[in-house]
Amino acid sequence: MPRSSAQSDFVVRREPPPGVIDLPDGAKAMELPRATLISNEASARATKIVLWATVIMLATLVLLTVIGPHIPSGG
Secondary structure, eight states: OOOOOTTOOOOOOOOOTTTOOOOOOOOOOOOOOOOOOOOSSOOOOHHHHHHHHHHHHHHHHHHHHHHHHGGGGOO
């Protein structure tokens, strides 16, 4: 199917990243240490636990609000 003149062709040409070098014959490649992600954000499990604790507390508040006026004062 032929293209219309409104369409354009984009060409992406990438050069190899700088810093790639050839090692001499006697040299060995170095192995870098593994990177470890250290985050101060909450995990998915902690988020779910807090979410469910909030739902339970809100449900308890709703029940106390609805039932509370019907509890006799005892006086």
